[in-house]
Amino acid sequence: MRAFEDFKVGEIIEFTPLAVTAADIKSFAARFDPQPMHLDEAASQNTIVDGLTASGLHIVCMHMRLFADGILRDSTSMGSPGVEEIRYLAPVRPGDSLTLRVEIAGARPSKSRPEMGLVNFRSHMINGDNKPVLEMAATLMFGRRAAMGGSEVAI
Amino acid sequence: MYFEDLRVGTRTEVGSHTFTADEIKAFAREFDPQPFHLDEEAAARSHFGALCASGWHTAAVCLRHIVLARQHQQAELRRRGEPVARTGPSPGLRDLKWPRPVYVGDTIAFAQEIVELRTLASRPDVGLRVARLTGTNQRGELVYSVLSSTFIERRIRHLDGAQT
Numbered sequence: 001m002r003a004f005e006d007f008k009v010g011e012i013i014e015f016t017p018l019a020v021t022a023a024d025i026k027s028f029a030a031r032f033d034p035q036p037m038h039l040d041e042a043a044s045q046n047t048i049v050d051g052l053t054a055s056g057l058h059i060v061c062m063h064m065r066l067f068a069d070g071i072l073r074d075s076t077s078m079g080s081p082g083v084e085e086i087r088y089l090a091p092v093r094p095g096d097s098l099t100l101r102v103e104i105a106g107a108r109p110s111k112s113r114p115e116m117g118l119v120n121f122r123s124h125m126i127n128g129d130n131k132p133v134l135e136m137a138a139t140l141m142f143g144r145r146a147a148m149g150g151s152e153v154a155i
Numbered sequence: 156m157y158f159e160d161l162r163v164g165t166r167t168e169v170g171s172h173t174f175t176a177d178e179i180k181a182f183a184r185e186f187d188p189q190p191f192h193l194d195e196e197a198a199a200r201s202h203f204g205a206l207c208a209s210g211w212h213t214a215a216v217c218l219r220h221i222v223l224a225r226q227h228q229q230a231e232l233r234r235r236g237e238p239v240a241r242t243g244p245s246p247g248l249r250d251l252k253w254p255r256p257v258y259v260g261d262t263i264a265f266a267q268e269i270v271e272l273r274t275l276a277s278r279p280d281v282g283l284r285v286a287r288l289t290g291t292n293q294r295g296e297l298v299y300s301v302l303s304s305t306f307i308e309r310r311i312r313h314l315d316g317a318q319t
Contacts, residue, residue, distance in 0.1 A: 033219065034222055034223070037244075053244075057218050061215065064187050068189060072189055078202055079191070083301075084251075085250075091244070
């Protein structure tokens with residue numbers, strides 16, 4: 001299990017690619033971003049970006065899923081206070097395969113809460129043509145080994 | 156209504172939503188499978204103390220309310236025979252904060268306020284609207300805040316008409 005101390009600045013973490021389907025795009029859009037360009041191939045022809053494209057927030061949520069599976073599920077994650085910046089760099093379309101690469105940009109113990117530390121991540125997501133589609137700078141909180149139970153410290 | 160019709164400071168209340176345990180867990184299973192979003196007992200043992208929504212779930216519900224409010228406004232404009240500007244895509248978000256968790260049963264009221272309007276030398280057909288989106292719980296505490304940028308169509312064909 002990764003605790004705060006296991007995140008080394010400069011480390012780069014690679015993730016398993018994620019395939020995006022038209023059904024995924026429409027399902028997210030129907031629930032959270034019901035605009036024509038995310039819902040319907042025909043209706044999306046007369047929008048600023050032509051053709052069915054994923055909601056930006058859907059791309060972010062797919063990023064979250066990759067991040068959770070690749071790092072957070074086996075960590076001392078305590079959630080996130082926020083995200084500095086998200087840039088949508090290219091549309092995501094059905095059939096795209098998204099590959100995530102995350103760099104650990106910073107790590108510091110919390111001054112006010114000694115049981116945790118803050119880790120800064122920089123995410124780069126590319127599509128199958130190696131074109132960047134998403135960049136994100138986010139901060140997450142992780143429990144420190146010193147604050148964990150005795151048996152876990154020994155592991 | 157085009158980019159030129161927007162005003163900095165315009166604030167719109169876009170609706171509210173009460174988060175249930177079932178939908179918090181369903182969203183988490185799909186997009187944010189961490190114990191404190193998935194399971195009451197695991198959440199009780201975490202520093203959150205109780206089951207709480209993924210921050211992206213709050214962001215997604217806010218987006219739904221923003222989109223529906225805009226579509227409602229656009230339908231009104233069409234009904235009155237007024238032009239409706241095309242919007243999107245968004246170049247991104249910044250300064251996103253989740254100051255407090257959203258717990259089961261919390262009712263979050265969402266609002267949007269225009270904070271910046273910028274024309275773009277590179278894109279004469281659209282302007283950039285920056286809005287602060289917020290979510291506030293039933294105790295008046297801020298739980299979500301983000302600066303969201305969106306391209307909005309300019310009244311360019313009207314300008315062209317005036318110039319000829």
